[in-house]
Each structure stands twice: as structure tokens, then as C-alpha cells.
Amino acid sequence: MYIDEIVLENFKSFGRTTRIPFYEDFTTISGPNGSGKSNIIDAVLFALGLARTRGMRAEKLTDLIYNPAHADEENTSGPNEASVEVVLDNEEGTLSRSQVVNAAGSDNVGDVDTISVKRRVKRTDDNYYSYYYLNGRSCNLSDIQDLLAQAGITPEGYNVVMQGDVTGIINMTPGERREIVDEIAGVAEFDAKKEDAYGE
Ligand code: ATP
Numbered sequence: 001m002y003i004d005e006i007v008l009e010n011f012k013s014f015g016r017t018t019r020i021p022f023y024e025d026f027t028t029i030s031g032p033n034g035s036g037k038s039n040i041i042d043a044v045l046f047a048l049g050l051a052r053t054r055g056m057r058a059e060k061l062t063d064l065i066y067n068p069a070h071a072d073e074e075n076t077s078g079p080n081e082a083s084v085e086v087v088l089d090n091e092e093g094t095l096s097r098s099q100v101v102n103a104a105g106s107d108n109v110g111d112v113d114t115i116s117v118k119r120r121v122k123r124t125d126d127n128y129y130s131y132y133y134l135n136g137r138s139c140n141l142s143d144i145q146d147l148l149a150q151a152g153i154t155p156e157g158y159n160v161v162m163q164g165d166v167t168g169i170i171n172m173t174p175g176e177r178r179e180i181v182d183e184i185a186g187v188a189e190f191d192a193k194k195e196d197a198y199g200e
């Protein structure tokens with residue numbers, strides 16, 4: 001499974017609808033400082049609900065909505081809503097139809113050769129709201145996270161290696177480094193379950 005494309009609407013510096021296609025094997029993004037490269041990574045973390053532990057660069061969710069003040073357009077009022085859609089290629093069948101149907105809570109998920117995960121954040125006068133969609137069906141963050149976990153995409157995992165992570169790993173003690181290997185190999189989950197079982 002790989003990311004086929006990302007569609008950004010009013011997300012951070014992307015003040016208009018932007019589609020970013022990705023290749024199956026390897027894609028690099030280049031551009032001048034401040035042009036929005038890291039914002040694209042933030043978009044993926046935001047949409048897939050991976051941000052909690054991997055640190056998206058925003059203090060509050062509404063900071064993710066395009067703000068014209070950043071572009072020196074002080075007098076324009078910005079949009080009140082942003083969204084990111086991550087389209088995953090599932091042609092190899094990493095996730096089965098029933099897994100997708102289960103997570104979406106609906107049979108009406110279309111063709112599961114592509115899986116679309118979309119998140120929207122909306123600002124009102126005194127609050128903000130977050131919405132998730134799986135192949136167009138409204139669902140909860142936990143539904144999305146559970147589904148992605150079945151494809152090995154988790155907030156605790158190393159699907160996303162952030163700036164500084166590599167240095168962090170180099171500076172770890174051998175014991176700590178071992179924990180990372182266990183995490184990636186999927187052994188850590190069983191260690192935790194074993195601990196729990198002993199505790200009972
Ligand atoms: P570098 O090469 O320095 O790492 P980059 O390409 O990764 O740069 P980003 O950090 O992705 O750049 O983008 C930073 C830009 O995004 C800044 O110019 C900032 O003003 C803009 N930005 C961040 N949040 C918003 C927002 N809510 N609305 C509009 N622009 C925003």
C-alpha cells in the first residue's frame with residue numbers, strides 16, 4: 001500500500017485546492033525554504049491521525065487552516081475550514097473489503113482498490129470541530145486508526161520519520177534502541193500483552 005495522492009484544501013500554506021501525486025516507489029519533494037514541504041508531511045499526519053505522538057507543527061488545530069496573514073494579505077479574512085484527503089493505493093489488497101466496510105460502518109464504500117482517508121477541521125465563533133471520512137463515509141478517528149493499524153500504519157510506528165528522529169536513535173542507549181527494533185518488528189505489542197497478562 002502506498003500514498004497515491006494528497007488533496008489539500010486551505011491547509012496551512014495551501015490556500016487553494018492542491019493535488020499532490022506520489023509515485024509508488026520513491027518520491028522526493030524539493031523547494032525553497034518556507035515553500036511548504038514540511039506542511040505536506042503535516043498534512044499526512046493530520047489526515048491519518050498520526051499526529052499525537054509524532055508532533056505536527058501547530059499549537060492548535062485551527063492553526064492548520066490557511067491564514068492569509070501569512071501571505072501578507074492582512075486584510076483578507078481567511079477560510080474557516082481546511083481539509084486533507086490522503087488517497088491510498090490498495091490494489092495489492094493490503095486491506096480487505098470487509099476490513100474497510102467494518103471501519104466505515106457501511107457497505108457503501110465503493111471500490112476498495114483505493115482507500116480515501118479525509119479529515120476536515122472547521123472553526124466556529126467559539127469552538128472547532130474535526131471530521132473524518134473513509135471512502136466518503138463519515139467515521140471516527142478510532143475507526144481510521146484501527147483500520148490503518150491493520151496495514152501497519154500506526155502513531156507509534158516509524159512510518160513517518162521526523163526531523164531529529166535519526167539523531168535521537170543514534171543517541172539512544174542500546175536498550176532503548178532495541179525497543180525501537182521491537183516496535184518495528186511488531187514484537188513490542190506482544191511484550192505489552194504479556195505484561196498485562198502477568199498483571200492479572
Ligand atoms: P524548510 O526548507 O525551511 O524546511 P519548508 O518547505 O518545509 O521549509 P514549511 O515549513 O512547510 O516550509 O512551510 C512554512 C510556511 O508555511 C511559512 O511560510 C508559513 O508562513 C506558512 N504557513 C504555516 N501555517 C500557515 C497557515 N495557517 N496559513 C498560511 N501559511 C502558513
Ligand code: MG
Nearest residue numbers: 034037038039
Ligand atoms: Mg521543512
